[in-house]
Amino acid sequence: MSQLKEIDVLRKISFLSVLSHKHEEKRKSLPPSIWKEPKDDFHLVHITMFLLGFMSLMPMTFFSVANDYWLFKFRNSTMDSETSNGEDRTNLQQYFQSITIIVQTVPSAILSALTMTYSKYITERTIGSLISLAIVFAVFVIFAKINTDAWQTGFFILSMILLFINSVFLSAFQSSSLLLVAKLPQDYLMYYMIGQNGTVLTTLLQIVSLTVTTSSSTTGLMYFIAGTIFILITLILLVLMIRTEVFKYYVTETDDESDNATFSDMKELMKEIWPCQLLTCFLIFNICLISPSLTTLVEPQKGQNYDLWTSKYFIPVTVFLINDVFCIVGKLLTRKIVVTKSNQWWHISFTLIFTFIEIPFYFLCNAQPRTLPVIFHQDWQFIVMNILNALYSGYVINLSFMSLKTLSGGQENAAFSIINVTASVLGMVFCANGLIGVKLLNI
Numbered sequence: 001m002s003q004l005k006e007i008d009v010l011r012k013i014s015f016l017s018v019l020s021h022k023h024e025e026k027r028k029s030l031p032p033s034i035w036k037e038p039k040d041d042f043h044l045v046h047i048t049m050f051l052l053g054f055m056s057l058m059p060m061t062f063f064s065v066a067n068d069y070w071l072f073k074f075r076n077s078t079m080d081s082e083t084s085n086g087e088d089r090t091n092l093q094q095y096f097q098s099i100t101i102i103v104q105t106v107p108s109a110i111l112s113a114l115t116m117t118y119s120k121y122i123t124e125r126t127i128g129s130l131i132s133l134a135i136v137f138a139v140f141v142i143f144a145k146i147n148t149d150a151w152q153t154g155f156f157i158l159s160m161i162l163l164f165i166n167s168v169f170l171s172a173f174q175s176s177s178l179l180l181v182a183k184l185p186q187d188y189l190m191y192y193m194i195g196q197n198g199t200v201l202t203t204l205l206q207i208v209s210l211t212v213t214t215s216s217s218t219t220g221l222m223y224f225i226a227g228t229i230f231i232l233i234t235l236i237l238l239v240l241m242i243r244t245e246v247f248k249y250y251v252t253e254t255d256d257e258s259d260n261a262t263f264s265d266m267k268e269l270m271k272e273i274w275p276c277q278l279l280t281c282f283l284i285f286n287i288c289l290i291s292p293s294l295t296t297l298v299e300p301q302k303g304q305n306y307d308l309w310t311s312k313y314f315i316p317v318t319v320f321l322i323n324d325v326f327c328i329v330g331k332l333l334t335r336k337i338v339v340t341k342s343n344q345w346w347h348i349s350f351t352l353i354f355t356f357i358e359i360p361f362y363f364l365c366n367a368q369p370r371t372l373p374v375i376f377h378q379d380w381q382f383i384v385m386n387i388l389n390a391l392y393s394g395y396v397i398n399l400s401f402m403s404l405k406t407l408s409g410g411q412e413n414a415a416f417s418i419i420n421v422t423a424s425v426l427g428m429v430f431c432a433n434g435l436i437g438v439k440l441l442n443i
Contacts, residue, residue, distance in 0.1 A: 038244075038245040038246050038249050039245075039246075040244070040246050041244070044237065044240060044241055044244060045184075045188065045241055045244060045246050045247060046188065046191050047237065048234070048237045048238055048240075048241040049181060049184075049188045049189075049191040049192045049195065050191045050192070050194060050195040050198070051195060051230075051233070051234040051237060051238075052126075052177045052180075052181065052192055052195065052234065052238070053191065053192035053193060053194065053195020053196045053198070054195040054196070054198035054199075054201070054230075054234075055130070055133075055173065055177075055195075055230075055231065055234050056170075056173070056174050056177065056178075056192075056195070056196060057196055057198075057199050058198070058199065058202055058227070058230065059133050059136075059137075059166055059170045059173075059227075059231075060104060060108075060166075060167070060170055061199050061202055062202055062227050063100065063163060063166075064097060064100065064292050064296075064320075065202055065203055065206045065316070065320050066206060066220060066223055066224075067097075067292070067296050067315050067316070067319075067320075068206075068210060068216055068219060068312065068315070068316070069144070069216055069217075069219060069220035069223065070093070070096050070097075071089075071093055071216070072216030072217065072220070073148060073152070073155065073216075073220075074090055074092035074093045074096060074152055074156060075090065075093065076088060076090055077149040077152070088369075089297070089368060089369055090152075092152060092153070092156050094297065094369065094438055095435065095438055096156070097292045097293050097296050097297075097434065098293040098434030098435040098437070098438050099160065099435060100160070100163060101288060101293065101431050101434050102431045102432055102434075102435065103160045103163050103164050103167070104163055104164070104166070104167040105167075105288075105427050105428065105431040106428055106431060107164055107167045107168050107171065108167045108170065108171045108427070122176050122179045122180050123176075123180065123242055123251075125172055125173075125176040126173060126176040126177050126180055126238065127235065127238060127239065128172075129169045129170070129172045129173035129176060130173060130231055130234060130235045130238065131235065132165075132169040133166065133169050133170065133173065133231050134228055134231040134232055134235065136162055136165055136166045136169070137224055137227050137228040137231060138228055139162060140162065140220075140224045141221065141224040141225055141228060143155070143158075144217060144220040144221040144224055145217060145221055177192075178192075180251065183250055183251045184250050184251070185250070197324075197328050199324050200321070200324040200325060200328070202227075202324075203316060203320040203321045203324050204321070205223060205226050205227075206223055206316050206320070207313065207316050207317070207321070209222045209223040209226070210312045210313065210316065211312075265411075265414060266414060266417075266418060269408060269411055269414050269415060269418060270418060272407050272408060272409065273403075273404060273407045273408055273415050273418065273419070275339050275344040275347065275348060275403070275407070276339065276399075276400045276401075276403050276404055276407065276415075276419060277418070277419065277422050278348060279339075279347065279348065279351055279396050279399060279400045280396075280400045280419065280422060280423055280426065281422075281426055282351050282352065282355055282396065283351075283393060283396040283397065283400070284423065284426040284427060284430055285355075285426075285430050285433065286355060286358065286359070286389075286393075287393070288427075288430040288431055288432075288433035288434055289359065289430070289433035289434060289436075289437045290358070290359070290362050290389070290434075290437070291319070291323065291389070292319060292320075292434075293433075293434025293435070293437055293438055294362045294363070294367050294434070294437050294438070294441075295315075295319045295362065295367075295386065296315055296319060297367040297368055297438070297441075298315075298318075298319075298365055298366055298367045298368075298382055299366050299367075299368050300314050300366075300379055301366065301377050301378055301379050314379075318379070318382060318383050318386055319386065322383065322386045322387055322390060323386060323389075323390045323393075324390075325390070326386075326387050326390035326391050326394070327390045327391075327393050327394040327397075328394060329390075329391060329394065330390060330391040330392065330393060330394020330395045330397075330398070331394040331395070331397060331398040332394075333391070333394075333395070334394070334395045334398045334399060335398060335402070337395075337398075337399060337402075338399070338402055338403040338406050339399060339403035339406070339407060340403075340406060340407075341407075347399060351392075351396060354388075354392055358385060358388070358389055358392075361376060361385050362385070363437070363440065363441065364376055365377075365381065365382050365385075366382070367441055369441070369442065370441040370442060371441070371442050371443065372440075372441055372442075372443070400419070401419070404416060404419060
């Protein structure tokens, strides 16, 4: 899920980095006395850019990472255990993650396209979106201490409505904040992109919450309070940032400098960048089918004692933390690799082969409940595949976007627009994959 949202933000960053570069070149064409940048006191603008990048992903991935809390909320309340064993999972537990993808992906894809074309009141929209996100998080804080056992279905529906609203405001925040960042030099854009890797903090926060609390409801309470505090801190720093001389100096231009390409130009360009589109298609298909819909259903191998590892840390560490860390590693390892016409089939073949290997694996590992046989029982097998899957995701994300410049022949702006539409459409087309995958476990 985090990779899917990262694709959504990266495609916008790729497009807007062109605008940021143009703004910077235009300023530097002026006399030095005019474009000399004011000092960023206490690095306030840089820190705020990092937090804005972090917030572009955190509100979406935050709820998927809280798997222990949702298992508690939708457990079989007639049983003594706080969370059900894999074989005893309820339908609400089983389908929560897959339905969450649908609820959050569809409005995100639609609204991101709409808000990207509306460039007025950028600062106000960014602040307003953060306030709205904080309200949604505060509502979840309240429900963390409310006993919902008597109306689990109603709470499930309410949670989906709140996650839908969360996705709407997150899309508005992403587009607005990116348009804001695009008016600043690329140095600030880099801090924004580094902030995206802060999703590791979300997973670590969940692990800390599990460690210092004794009940799932208290874990959820602490976790959602921390998320609300992160949003409020970002909001406060954003309000302070817009009052700085650095911000006022740069965010003064209102002209639209984007270039428009004709439909025929787009068709010709698609013939050049199709490998990037195909790689993006493979990745989004895999993410929507596997993570977190299937991975969060995997149980530790049988025969282990019911200890802290199996009861609390197995999913947060093996699914979310490993994914966050090794996705970054995958991007770093492949940062200098690009697709060319001479090597495009090597990259496509590798991606296709890995897809044919990993999909059957996840269906044959110990995801519960199920009627299909389990072939891969061991924890180390699941962990190794998750590491490979995260490396693969980082590799494809980096490769798809970094190769657009080399394949587009100088038409980066139009190429980023095409990949923008491609990612949005694919996200909506494949968002139901997770729901289908969970159902296939019980055929």
